[in-house]
Amino acid sequence: MEFAEKIKHFLDWLLGPVTFFLFSVIGFGAMIAFRGWWTRTPVALSLFGLSVVVFLLSMTDAQFRVIIEKPDNIPIVIMLCSIGFLLWLAFRKMAINDGLIEQGLPTIEARESKKRVMCWPDLIYSEFLIAILVTIALLWWAIEIKAPLEEPANPAVTPNPSKAPWYFLGLQEMLVYYDPWLAGVVFPTLIIGGLQAIPYIDMNTKGNGYFTFKERPFAITVYLFGFIVLWVLLIMLGTFLRGPNWSFFGFFEYWDIHKLTSLNNVNLSEYFWNTWLGMPLPENIFLRELPGFAVVIFYFAALPPILANTVFKRFFIECGFIRYNVMANLFLFMAALPIKMALRWLFNLKYIVGIPEWFFNI
Amino acid sequence: MALFKNLTETQIWKSIFRHKYPDNTRDQALAVLSNVFLHLHPIKVRKSGVRMSFTWCMGGVTFFLFLVETITGILLMFYFRPVVEYAFNDMKDLREVTPMGIMRELHRWGAHLMVITVWLHMLRVFLTGSYKPPREFNWNVGVILLVLTLLLSFTGYLLPWDQLAIWAVTVGTNMARATPLLGHEGPGAALLTLGDIPIITAGSDVRFGLLGGTVVGPATLMRFYVLHCVFIPMIAGVLMAVHFWRVRKDGGISGPL
Numbered sequence: 001m002e003f004a005e006k007i008k009h010f011l012d013w014l015l016g017p018v019t020f021f022l023f024s025v026i027g028f029g030a031m032i033a034f035r036g037w038w039t040r041t042p043v044a045l046s047l048f049g050l051s052v053v054v055f056l057l058s059m060t061d062a063q064f065r066v067i068i069e070k071p072d073n074i075p076i077v078i079m080l081c082s083i084g085f086l087l088w089l090a091f092r093k094m095a096i097n098d099g100l101i102e103q104g105l106p107t108i109e110a111r112e113s114k115k116r117v118m119c120w121p122d123l124i125y126s127e128f129l130i131a132i133l134v135t136i137a138l139l140w141w142a143i144e145i146k147a148p149l150e151e152p153a154n155p156a157v158t159p160n161p162s163k164a165p166w167y168f169l170g171l172q173e174m175l176v177y178y179d180p181w182l183a184g185v186v187f188p189t190l191i192i193g194g195l196q197a198i199p200y201i202d203m204n205t206k207g208n209g210y211f212t213f214k215e216r217p218f219a220i221t222v223y224l225f226g227f228i229v230l231w232v233l234l235i236m237l238g239t240f241l242r243g244p245n246w247s248f249f250g251f252f253e254y255w256d257i258h259k260l261t262s263l264n265n266v267n268l269s270e271y272f273w274n275t276w277l278g279m280p281l282p283e284n285i286f287l288r289e290l291p292g293f294a295v296v297i298f299y300f301a302a303l304p305p306i307l308a309n310t311v312f313k314r315f316f317i318e319c320g321f322i323r324y325n326v327m328a329n330l331f332l333f334m335a336a337l338p339i340k341m342a343l344r345w346l347f348n349l350k351y352i353v354g355i356p357e358w359f360f361n362i
Numbered sequence: 363m364a365l366f367k368n369l370t371e372t373q374i375w376k377s378i379f380r381h382k383y384p385d386n387t388r389d390q391a392l393a394v395l396s397n398v399f400l401h402l403h404p405i406k407v408r409k410s411g412v413r414m415s416f417t418w419c420m421g422g423v424t425f426f427l428f429l430v431e432t433i434t435g436i437l438l439m440f441y442f443r444p445v446v447e448y449a450f451n452d453m454k455d456l457r458e459v460t461p462m463g464i465m466r467e468l469h470r471w472g473a474h475l476m477v478i479t480v481w482l483h484m485l486r487v488f489l490t491g492s493y494k495p496p497r498e499f500n501w502n503v504g505v506i507l508l509v510l511t512l513l514l515s516f517t518g519y520l521l522p523w524d525q526l527a528i529w530a531v532t533v534g535t536n537m538a539r540a541t542p543l544l545g546h547e548g549p550g551a552a553l554l555t556l557g558d559i560p561i562i563t564a565g566s567d568v569r570f571g572l573l574g575g576t577v578v579g580p581a582t583l584m585r586f587y588v589l590h591c592v593f594i595p596m597i598a599g600v601l602m603a604v605h606f607w608r609v610r611k612d613g614g615i616s617g618p619l
Contacts, residue, residue, distance in 0.1 A: 108410075127419070148524075149526075158529065
């Protein structure tokens, strides 16, 4: 028992926003790199067994149970399980298909795609069966667990923490790093617009209608990084690990409202003028924020052409000018989140451009 | 068996079902073709496309959950009054007094599940490259449907009118005040003035339009109720029709070319 407590304390001590994100990225990289290995049935089954054991052991902890068993948090557990299973399924097929393509053989899907079967019964029966199974599962869930109903609405009493619905908690977590106009308005708009742009900027004609990784590694890696790391895992972080005052708490840590996190975040302008040049901040706002503007303009205006001549050369040739620039800018916007996170953690950087007078903070 | 045979020979039965028992190709085709609900399907599908390990059936489950939400939602509408004085108490009654009171549970858990399945559907479509030509447009319709699903869930979140509801919606809609140009705490809003009178204030920005006030209040409840029960489902319904129709027109469930 004592030993278990020690492990839990160690894990709580180990986990923070930085390590959580770092582990996510490392795990993500490993998932892509070792897809041929971990998708093999014995390995996948062992990993599954291991996570079930860890989960069940964690459920013996009262604090862990409090968070996991909140009625509105149960869908997140369901989501994590189904994503785990479906990623295994997808990566398994990708690994098999990539091997088949390499040998010049038809993919699993191609073997059957010429053959047509009657919709009744082959498709309609399975649709019907799934509908029945979903109904049963939903009924069971509804009977077992009551929908939450808290105290009547009271505008005078703000709960701490105040959280958005769980599916928006990735966005709420972004608020730690970006101001609401970016995290709450511009980025969501770009996520939607970016998703809509995907079919028009992906010029790779391969991999249409079957699972493959090797034929489209960039598209799959970027999409999965966005979905798994920047969306799903941030939801998990925001729901399970953020407590009062949006402080970070480990899985087994008590949500202490008095937990203190000392933060002294500094703007780029202060770094530039005070620390590096040893001068007071200039009165003129534009002069004061000149270094920040330079960084932002360099990032969005100069990086795309530089990338077009180096790592993205092939994309530029395939896509043409407009498509390439849309793609590169969307890519840079997506990268802006992990970059700002890293800058915050490494240098306590608050704003790159900080003009609170006009609510214009980047 | 004899009874069943007699039943299927009656004029009533024959007037409903225009085909014999579908144990042969002709009647199987007719079973799909002559049924308004099933005729969205083609007569034949790719064998690779009916595999659950390929489609994950997530689109189908999402649509099914939309139907569940519609039915349970209509039943809830019989009891629920979207007025601040009654909303919370109606919820409490739905929970404690209404016989067979699991409609609210079915509705809420179904909604959560629908958010998950619609994401997983998108994941599958992406991983199989099914957004590629000729399906670019349908991917776009799908993205909008995904956003509508989130909005449906979000507007519904307010209706119980408890602490969880108003504060989650407050946190969410507070973002709107930071909208560039159109929110009173957004960059550039201060530039929009008539002489020295600001146009964008807390009482005139997008957040005000969304909430019908400066805070989440009675007007917000009514607005979200109408959005949740009528406006968004209507748009989603139209787009779903387009989505399914385009699946057919763009060549059915995707497969290797």
